[in-house]
Amino acid sequence: MLAGIKSAFNNNYVSAEDQGARPLIANRTAAKGWETFDVVTNADGTISFLSAANRKYVTADLNDHTKLIARAATIQAWEKFRRIDRGNGKFALQAVANDLFVCADMNLGGVLYANRPAASGWEEFTITALSSPNPGTPDSQPSTGFVVTEQQFNQIFPSRNRFYTYAGLVAATAAYPAFAKTGGHAVERQEAAAFLANIHHETGGLYHIVEANKANYNHYFDYNSKYKVVPGKQYYGRGPLQISWNYNYGAAGEALGLPLLSNPDLVAQDPAVAMKTALWFWNTQTGAGTMTCHQAMVQSKGFGETIRTINGALECNRGGGGAVPNRVEQYKKICAMLGVDPGGHLSC
Known part of the structure; x- marks a missing residue:
C-alpha cells in the first residue's frame, strides 16, 4: 500500500529528507516523493516501510541514536515495527529493534527516533492511503517497469558472470509483458522473486552460461520431435534455466522468432x-508439472509449483534435503529484499 505517514501531534507528513539520506522528520504539509512509503506487512504481523525517495527500507538505527532513516536494502529486525492501535485512527509504532516507541521529537524539529518507553502525543501517527502517486512521487516500480531494481539484481547475484546483465533481463521482459506485472503489488514481486530464485539455483547464481557436465552434451536429441535435429548442432543446457533438447530450442525459437534450432549457441x-528463453519456459511451458510457472504464481498456487514445473521429476516428493530447500531459501531471501511475504506452499 502506498501511503503518507502523518504525525498526529503536528499533522505534518513524515519525509525521508534529502532523498532518504537524512533521518525521517515530520515537517511536510503535503505527501509527494519523499513523503510516500510502501507499507509492507511481514509474515510475523509486523510492518515495514519502503521509502519511495530511494527504494530503501526504514530502519531504527541503534548505531545512530535510534534515528529512523531509509537506508536498509532488506527487511531484518531493525526494519520491523509493531503497529499499536491508539483509537480514533491513530497508532503507535514499536520498534522490534529495541521494543521502544517511535517519537516525532518536537524539541528536535520533528525528527523520528525509536526511544520512548510509552506512547502519547508525540508517539502517535496516522496513515493516509494514496490511490495513486502524487505529483513528484516516484513510481511504485523502478523506471524500467520491472519490479526489481538493478541494485537489487546485483545484490541477488553478486558473483554473476558478466554475460548475464540487468539490461538483458529487462529487455527480455518485453517479450512476455504479463510477467511480474499481473495480480497486483504483492503477486508481481512474488513472481519476480520466484523466477530469480529458480535461475539462481539453476546457474549457481547466474555464474554458469552452459551446462557444466559436458558428458551430457550428446544426450539431448529427440529424433521423433517435429523440431528436427540440425546436423552438427548440440542442444545441451544453456541460459538462466538451462534450456535443453532440440524440441525446446525449436519451440522457443518459433515462439520468439529466433533461429535457435539451427543456432542454439545464440542462447x-x-x-x-x-x-527470453528462460521467460519463454516460465510463461508457456508446464514441464514436469500441471501448470506454467507464471500460472502457479499469479494463481497463488505457491513457489513449490514452479519447482515442480522446472524439475519436479527429479526434485519433488522426495523428502527433505537436496535442491528444493535451497530453492525455497533463495526465494525467501529475495522476497525479503523486495518487501513481500513469500506466501504458502513453498515446497513441492
Whole structure:
C-alpha cells in the first residue's frame, strides 16, 4: 500500500529528507516523493516501510541514536515495527529493534527516533492511503517497469558472470509483458522473486552460461520431435534455466522468432536471448508439472509449483534435503529484499 505517514501531534507528513539520506522528520504539509512509503506487512504481523525517495527500507538505527532513516536494502529486525492501535485512527509504532516507541521529537524539529518507553502525543501517527502517486512521487516500480531494481539484481547475484546483465533481463521482459506485472503489488514481486530464485539455483547464481557436465552434451536429441535435429548442432543446457533438447530450442525459437534450432549457441551469446528463453519456459511451458510457472504464481498456487514445473521429476516428493530447500531459501531471501511475504506452499 502506498501511503503518507502523518504525525498526529503536528499533522505534518513524515519525509525521508534529502532523498532518504537524512533521518525521517515530520515537517511536510503535503505527501509527494519523499513523503510516500510502501507499507509492507511481514509474515510475523509486523510492518515495514519502503521509502519511495530511494527504494530503501526504514530502519531504527541503534548505531545512530535510534534515528529512523531509509537506508536498509532488506527487511531484518531493525526494519520491523509493531503497529499499536491508539483509537480514533491513530497508532503507535514499536520498534522490534529495541521494543521502544517511535517519537516525532518536537524539541528536535520533528525528527523520528525509536526511544520512548510509552506512547502519547508525540508517539502517535496516522496513515493516509494514496490511490495513486502524487505529483513528484516516484513510481511504485523502478523506471524500467520491472519490479526489481538493478541494485537489487546485483545484490541477488553478486558473483554473476558478466554475460548475464540487468539490461538483458529487462529487455527480455518485453517479450512476455504479463510477467511480474499481473495480480497486483504483492503477486508481481512474488513472481519476480520466484523466477530469480529458480535461475539462481539453476546457474549457481547466474555464474554458469552452459551446462557444466559436458558428458551430457550428446544426450539431448529427440529424433521423433517435429523440431528436427540440425546436423552438427548440440542442444545441451544453456541460459538462466538451462534450456535443453532440440524440441525446446525449436519451440522457443518459433515462439520468439529466433533461429535457435539451427543456432542454439545464440542462447549463450546474447544476454537478452538467454533471458527470453528462460521467460519463454516460465510463461508457456508446464514441464514436469500441471501448470506454467507464471500460472502457479499469479494463481497463488505457491513457489513449490514452479519447482515442480522446472524439475519436479527429479526434485519433488522426495523428502527433505537436496535442491528444493535451497530453492525455497533463495526465494525467501529475495522476497525479503523486495518487501513481500513469500506466501504458502513453498515446497513441492
